[in-house]
Amino acid sequence: MIFGELGYYSLIFSILFSILLFFFIYQDYFIKDNKVSTKVYSFCFLQFFTIIISFFSLVFSFLLSDFSIVAVFENSHSSKPIFYKFSGTWGNHEGSLLLWVMVLSSFLFLFLLNSKKNPKKYRLLTIFFQNILVVGFLIFIIKTSNPFEKLIPIPKEGLGLNPILQDPALAIHPPILYVGYVGSSIIFSSALASMIVNFVSKIWAQSIKIWVLISWIFLTLGIMLGSIWAYYELGWGGFWFWDPVENVSLMPWFALTALLHSIIILARRNVFQSWTIILSIITFTLSMNGTFLVRSGILNSIHTFANDPERGIFILTFLIFLSLLSLVIFFAYQPQKKEDFFFNFTSKEMGIAINNWFMIFFLSAVLIGTIYPILLEIINGKKISVGPPYYNFILAPFLIPFLIIMTISTKVDWIRSNINQKKKELLFLLIFSFLFILIINYYSQKISIINLLIFFSSLFLIFGLSKDFFDFFKNKKKINLSQTVSHFGFGLLILSIAICGIFSKETDVNLKVGESIKLDNYELIFNDLSMKEDKNFKKIIGTFNLVDINGKTFHFSPELRIYNQPPIVTSEANIQTNFFKDKYIVMNNISGSDYYNIRFQEKPFMVWIWISGFLIGLGGFLSIALKRNSID
Amino acid sequence: MLGKKVRLRAIFIFLVLISLALVVYILFKSLEENVVYFLSPTEIHEKQEIDFDRKIRIGGMVKKNTIKHSNQSINFIITDFKNEIYVNYSGSIPNLFAEEKGVVAEGFLKDKSYFIADKILAKHDENYMPPEVNEALNKESTK
Numbered sequence: 001m002i003f004g005e006l007g008y009y010s011l012i013f014s015i016l017f018s019i020l021l022f023f024f025i026y027q028d029y030f031i032k033d034n035k036v037s038t039k040v041y042s043f044c045f046l047q048f049f050t051i052i053i054s055f056f057s058l059v060f061s062f063l064l065s066d067f068s069i070v071a072v073f074e075n076s077h078s079s080k081p082i083f084y085k086f087s088g089t090w091g092n093h094e095g096s097l098l099l100w101v102m103v104l105s106s107f108l109f110l111f112l113l114n115s116k117k118n119p120k121k122y123r124l125l126t127i128f129f130q131n132i133l134v135v136g137f138l139i140f141i142i143k144t145s146n147p148f149e150k151l152i153p154i155p156k157e158g159l160g161l162n163p164i165l166q167d168p169a170l171a172i173h174p175p176i177l178y179v180g181y182v183g184s185s186i187i188f189s190s191a192l193a194s195m196i197v198n199f200v201s202k203i204w205a206q207s208i209k210i211w212v213l214i215s216w217i218f219l220t221l222g223i224m225l226g227s228i229w230a231y232y233e234l235g236w237g238g239f240w241f242w243d244p245v246e247n248v249s250l251m252p253w254f255a256l257t258a259l260l261h262s263i264i265i266l267a268r269r270n271v272f273q274s275w276t277i278i279l280s281i282i283t284f285t286l287s288m289n290g291t292f293l294v295r296s297g298i299l300n301s302i303h304t305f306a307n308d309p310e311r312g313i314f315i316l317t318f319l320i321f322l323s324l325l326s327l328v329i330f331f332a333y334q335p336q337k338k339e340d341f342f343f344n345f346t347s348k349e350m351g352i353a354i355n356n357w358f359m360i361f362f363l364s365a366v367l368i369g370t371i372y373p374i375l376l377e378i379i380n381g382k383k384i385s386v387g388p389p390y391y392n393f394i395l396a397p398f399l400i401p402f403l404i405i406m407t408i409s410t411k412v413d414w415i416r417s418n419i420n421q422k423k424k425e426l427l428f429l430l431i432f433s434f435l436f437i438l439i440i441n442y443y444s445q446k447i448s449i450i451n452l453l454i455f456f457s458s459l460f461l462i463f464g465l466s467k468d469f470f471d472f473f474k475n476k477k478k479i480n481l482s483q484t485v486s487h488f489g490f491g492l493l494i495l496s497i498a499i500c501g502i503f504s505k506e507t508d509v510n511l512k513v514g515e516s517i518k519l520d521n522y523e524l525i526f527n528d529l530s531m532k533e534d535k536n537f538k539k540i541i542g543t544f545n546l547v548d549i550n551g552k553t554f555h556f557s558p559e560l561r562i563y564n565q566p567p568i569v570t571s572e573a574n575i576q577t578n579f580f581k582d583k584y585i586v587m588n589n590i591s592g593s594d595y596y597n598i599r600f601q602e603k604p605f606m607v608w609i610w611i612s613g614f615l616i617g618l619g620g621f622l623s624i625a626l627k628r629n630s631i632d
Numbered sequence: 633m634l635g636k637k638v639r640l641r642a643i644f645i646f647l648v649l650i651s652l653a654l655v656v657y658i659l660f661k662s663l664e665e666n667v668v669y670f671l672s673p674t675e676i677h678e679k680q681e682i683d684f685d686r687k688i689r690i691g692g693m694v695k696k697n698t699i700k701h702s703n704q705s706i707n708f709i710i711t712d713f714k715n716e717i718y719v720n721y722s723g724s725i726p727n728l729f730a731e732e733k734g735v736v737a738e739g740f741l742k743d744k745s746y747f748i749a750d751k752i753l754a755k756h757d758e759n760y761m762p763p764e765v766n767e768a769l770n771k772e773s774t775k
Contacts, residue, residue, distance in 0.1 A: 588725050590701060
C-alpha cells in the first residue's frame with residue numbers, strides 16, 4: 001500500500017536533507033551576522049517534516065494492518081484493538097527507532113526555534129552535533145532496521161503483538177521514556193557546541209536548564225510508568241526487579257539528576273563548568289548505551305526484545321565515535337576562565353556537590369551491577385546474575401547520609417549561611433523523627449538497624465520539608481516550591497518503598513475450584529471459574545472471597561487471558577488499593593492439572609510509591625511553570 | 633608554605649581519590665557476596681565443593697511426567713539430558729512453566745541432586761528459552 005512507499009522514501013529524503021543541512025550550517029557559520037540563515041531553518045524543518053511523514057506512514061500502516069510490511073506483520077494483527085495497533089508502531093525494534101529519530105529531530109527543530117537569544121555560532125554548532133546524531137540513526141535505520149521492509153507474498157494475517165505489551169501504561173511508556181532519553185541529546189549537542197565557542201557560562205546554563213528539566217521530567221515519568229506496568233502486569237507484585245533493562249533507564253536518570261543540580265549551580269554561581277559538561281556527555285552516552293545494550297541482545301533480561309548482533313555493532317561503533325568526539329572536544333576546548341573552586345561548608349553549593357557525589361555513586365553501583373555479569377561471562381564464561389540483594393546491600397546504607405544531607409541542604413542558603421539559625425529547627429526535626437521510629441520499633445521489633453535508619457532519615461526529610469510547606473501556606477513565606485515538592489516526593493518515595501518492602505506479606509498456594517485455605521489473617525475461598533470472550537483473547541475469571549478475622553469479605557476476580565494471536569497466556573492481577581495498602585491476587589494456571597497457583601499479597605503503602613513518583617516529576621514541572629510566570 | 637588555595641585543592645583531590653578507592657572496594661566486596669551463579673545439573677554434578685549456604689540458579693528442561701502438585705508446593709525434575717536434579721518449590725508459578733519447557737529456578741542445594749527453589753523465573757514468550765538454558769542444553773547435547 002501507499003503508506004509503505006511514502007514512509008520509506010520520505011525517510012530517504014530526510015537523510016538527503018540532513019546531509020544538505022551540514023553544508024548550509026558550514027556555509028552560514030562563516031557569515032558574520034547574528035542571524036541563522038533561512039536555509040538552515042528550512043532544511044531543519046524539511047528534515048523534521050519528512051521524518052514525521054515517515055513516522056506517521058508507519059502509524060497508518062499499523063492502523064490499516066498493512067501486512068505487506070514486515071514490521072506490521074510481525075507485530076500486529078487485524079483483530080487487535082485500534083489503540084494497540086497504534087501503540088504497536090513503537091512496540092517493536094524498527095518502529096521504536098523511528099520514534100527515537102523523530103524525537104531527536106523534533107528536539108533539533110525546537111532548539112533552533114527557542115534559542116534565538118543565544119550566539120549564532122553556538123546555535124549552529126549545536127544543530128550540527130544534533131544533526132550528526134540524526135544522520136547516524138537514520139543510516140542505522142535504513143541499513144539495519146528498515147521499518148518499511150516489504151514482505152512477498154503478502155500474508156493474510158499478522159503474528160500479533162506480545163500480549164503483555166497490550167496494556168495502556170506500556171503503550172505510552174516508550175514515547176515518554178524516549179523523550180527523556182533523547183531529550184538529553186540536545187544537552188549533549190549544546191554542551192559540545194558551547195565548549196567550542198567558549199560559551200560555557202551562566203548564560204549557557206540558564207538557557208539549557210529548561211531542556212534538562214524537560215528530559216528529566218519525562219525520564220522520571222517514563223521509568224515510573226514502566227514500574228507501574230511491571231507491578232500489575234508481570235504478576236509478581238514487585239515494581240522494580242533490578243533487571244538490566246530497568247537499570248539502563250535508571251542510570252541516565254542518576255546522571256540527569258546530578259546534571260539538574262549542577263546546572264543550577266552553574267547558572268547561579270558560574271562554578272562546576274567542566275563537571276557540568278562531563279555530566280551532559282555522560283547522560284547522553286548512558287541513554288545511548290541503554291539502547292545499545294537493549295537492542296544488541298547482550299543483556300540477558302526477563303524482557304525479550306528482538307535483537308541482532310549487526311545492530312549492536314553499529315550502535316556500539318557510533319557510540320564509541322561520539323564518545324571519542326566529545327573527549328577530543330573536551331580536552332581541546334577546556335574552559336579558559338578560572339572558576340572559583342571552593343565554597344563554604346554550609347552552603348547550598350556544598351549540598352549540591354554532595355548530591356552529585358551520591359548520584360555518581362548510585363550510578364556506578366548500578367553500572368557495575370549491570371555490566372559485571374556481561375564482562376565476567378566474556379572473561380571466564382561463568383554465568384552469574386546480580387539481583388536485588390546486591391543493590392539493597394550497596395544502596396541502602398548510602399541512602400541514610402544522602403537523605404540527611406538532603407534535608408540540611410534544602411535549609412541552607414547560597415554562598416554561606418549561618419547554620420546556627422537553623423540549628424534549633426534541625427534539632428527539633430531530629431528528635432521528632434527519632435520519636436517516630438521509636439514508635440515504629442515498639443510495634444514491630446524485627447526491623448534491622450539499617451531499615452530503622454532509613455525510616456529515620458526519610459522521615460527527617462519529610463518533616464523538614466513539611467515545615468517549609470507549612471511556612472509557605474500559613475506564613476506566606478517564600479520557598480522554592482518546585483524544589484520542595486520534588487524533594488518531599490523523594491523522601492516519601494524512599495519511606496514508602498521501605499515500608500512496602502519490610503511489611504509486605506505474600507503467600508502462594510495451589511488451589512482447585514471450591515477449595516479454601518487459611519492464611520495468617522484471612523481465609524481465602526476459591527469460589528468459581530468462568531469463561532468470557534473478548535476481542536482478541538479469551539479470559540478465564542476466577543472468583544475469590546477473602547474473609548478477614550472480623551468476618552469482612554472482599555471479592556477478587558483475577559483473570560487469565562488466553563490470546564489468540566500470538567497464543568500466549570497472561571495473568572491479570574486483581575488489585576484492591578487504598579491509602580494504607582494494596583491487596584493483590586494473581587492466579588496462574590498449572591499446566592496439566594486442576595490446580596491454580598494463587599499468589600496473595602498485602603503491600604502496605606504501595607500507592608504512595610506512585611504518588612511520590614508523580615510528586616518528584618511534578619516538582620520539575622512546577623519549576624518550568626513558575627519560571628515562565630515570573631519572567632513573562 | 634603552600635598557599636591556602638593549593639592546600640585546599642590538594643585536600644579536595646585527596647578526598648576524591650579516597651572516596652573513589654572506597655567506592656570501588658565496597659562495590660566489589662558486595663558483588664562478591666551477593667552474586668548468584670548459574671549452573672546446569674551437569675555442572676553441579678561435576679563440582680567438587682559445593683557451598684550449600686549459597687544461593688544459585690539452576691536451569692534446564694522440566695522432565696516429562698515429573699511435575700507433582702500439592703496445596704503448598706510443587707515438585708519436578710530439571711534435566712539437561714545428562715544429569716538431573718529433583719526440585720522442591722513453593723511459590724508463584726509462571727504461566728509458561730510446563731513439562732518439556734526450559735526453566736530457571738533459584739534457591740539452595742540440599743545435596744547434589746536435591747534443590748529447594750524459592751523462585752521460578754517467569755518468561756514472557758512461549759518460544760523464549762533463557763539463554764543460559766539454551767546454552768546448557770546445547771553444551772550437553774553436543775558433548
